[in-house]
Amino acid sequence: MAASTASRLSPPRLHVSSPPPHLPLRRSRLSPLRAAKLEAVLSIGTHLIPHPRKAETGGEDAFFVSTDAGGVFAIADGVSGWAEKDVNPALFSRELMAHSSTFLKDEEVNHDPQLLLMKAHAATTSIGSATVIIAMLEKTGILKIASVGDCGLKVIRKGQVMFSTCPQEHYFDCPYQISSEAIGQTYMDALVCTVNLMEGDMIVSGSDGFFDNIFDQEIISVISESPGVDEAAKALAELARKHSVDFYFDSPYSMEARSRGLDVPSWKKVLGAKLIGGKMDDITVIVAQVKEVMIQDDEGMDREEGQGNEQGSAIAAPTTEQIEDSIAT
Template structure:
């Protein structure tokens, strides 16, 4: 995902309050211990016939092939707070045109979100959590973001700004799917360090009633641009371990993104929005292909970057996958 919705002048120096690794994940053993702690306390407020629910989580991140050295521009965290919190942010790579590291903003945003998970003002509301994390983020840049918070009674609260995605899978079918927020094709809503841009108030909010055994697949657009929903469902069905499932899905997305013969969800959407392959490719019977280079467009406010279509059917990108299985104590 590489489309900033504005260009801005950048000060010579800008303080970074916090930094975060590209993969704020917990080791399997640490997560298991934290998950048990998360699920262990009984609540007198819940109905006695319904067990408390929480997440068992697996994560995997594969950086863009050209960004391996710095770990990519995605960031995420998982928390055992309440029934579990899952969050991912995807940095806007167009900031590199302004000599700004696009990974700093999403990393700090996720650090702040993880710090404010249990804040009284947040009150288990992922939209408010996004707003508070954004308010305390001082890095230059922008990012799409999604946060999902599971209540012990099984209600999943989701807040999304942009084109990160989430699927709820139950008994081999997709029960719920988020929709991307876009200004137009390949230009998603995004939180920003600048005045121009979206805020937590623009977040799309959803509540889903979860059941034991449900699986959540959540990730940056690098997953959903390269893997079809039916492939996600079949992968979830084929693996019981959430860590293994996350790894398999990430590798599948990565392989598709580099496959010149794969007609990806991204390229299919591009065609549906009116993008066409060059004439010489039509003559040779070749199909529309994936993204490669930025082309400058203008509107009445600011220049916009749009990724046009070039050499690959998939879409090379940072790929973050979070798989959460709903379990009871």
Template sequence: MQLAAAFRAFSAPGARAPTMRSNLVVAVHSEAAQVSSGSVPAAGTQQVPGQLRLKFGVKNIPHPNKAHYGGEDAFFVSEVGGGAAGIADGVGGWAESGINPADYSKNFMATARSYLEDCASLRPEVMSSGEWHAQQERHQQAAASSITEALSSSEARTAVEALDAAHRATKLPGSATACVLRLDSHTGELDAANLGDSGFLIIRQGRLHFQSPAMQHYFDCPLQFGMPPDTDYAQDAAVFSFKLQPGDVIVMATDGLLDNMQQEDIVRLAPRSAADVEQAAAALGELASRNAADPEYESPYTQGALEEGMDIPIWEKLLGAKIKDGRLELAKLRGGKMDDITVVCAVVVAAA
């Protein structure tokens, strides 16, 4: 039995809890583009030998019922610095008010990317997704030289600043979780900021090195950006800093993947080299999609619900009971969560 219907109210407009004010900063120094298009920046950007860069691969799979308009997730990948990426998950409850949740998430990601690339002044007025993307394309064409200059800039803008700029500029009804990260090509420092239940993993030498924690007001109600007063803010985001090295792998994903895949499966399917980032992103997204549709899969989502004391009624437990290994086993809440799925894979490489 799946939980999507039971918790629909948690993601509806206005379903808010008191805002939390805890800006988490994590620094780890040890061994330990296009917006929503599925494509990555073209090759050929000027690079300095010895610097580090991120090689990206992306997979986006909309919820089956939302595929006709592309779903409500949004993302970007950029060549700026050593590489930058962002993901946002539009809150689907806004559709009940006649609002396309994708407009907010896609505007948010377009602004965050523009801010990091510093390729245009930001326009805070309301625009449709089509108008915004047309503007972003004009900005990209006009700013090709400034983006190249930014690749070697020592005054790069930070991930949390990008979240803040995007939040301030996105004057649309709607809300979204968001995560942004960027690599300093000179120092190898990864700067990341996350608000909500999207996030990222760092994998080193085939083993999990770090996973960002989900940020929720309560189960299935993540922190999210939106219009005041029903909003969380960039100051509430968790901020991370890591020293990366060649061969390190990043898997960045919305909760459509993280709620439907166990940690060990993500690590197992993560890319092993820069050559297979696209294939790995596709494999991760496709397995998450299969798990989401499997009513018998014991997903992180249903496991989290069980930990919160949520389960199927006793009569369903008895009806679904079976003998396993000689013992009576009652049925329990299980299944994946149908959702939009976005995964961005990246491998750290040394620039030629």
């Protein structure tokens, strides 16, 4: 099931009523002029395509996106090996993402993706495991990332990949994973990094089913040809799906397998054969674009109110209608 959302924060409108006639004007304690500043926000598009054999159940990937603060998104890829133990691999990844959304505004989290992962993992009771990535954009334009395993993220600026996360793995095709078992990894094992972003930067994140089946240049090409983040996410997911079922496509996955010493039997090599083909899997793609919005700065507006509000008013907080949270199940 695909879900998509785009965030647009508009500055609040200040309405000042005219005083009734023949009454003296009351001197306002608040200055009529408000400073304005630019804040970074994300416009986010998403698309999920389940493994062909898991289409009826929705696959084992899960994700959520939110317009909280500058913007937040996360992906969890349920480890399919649990199916061999009669455990639904989707339950763990879905619950992990649901708790990530729930704890997003927890004071202890304090807009830290690694702490959010800690809280969400501790609250997850389903049996299973998952690779996961969580990314949060500060209003200052700093993207904070915490990932465990091989869900990935790339930042594209002016037609070039200027940042990529690195997968964590025990060995080929066995990534680090958050687990219900004590032997699994925890938030302490997460790869944590920050990236300074600029207006117009594009963020492309996905499960391994996406990055195993598509090359960077293809990502850049699709991004450049797409009119928006929703269209880009869908086009990228569909291209990766097309490659994943192509037995003759020399995919990033097959190239990596050969580099690790995995290949066809030697007698086939004599005939010129080699290990090629896409990798069928659940494919989740999130595309986000960094935008700047003008926000009226209310800092210090209530200082003359004494004990009324020591911290001052919130800065252009989005209304309920402007907040759209989406959990893919």
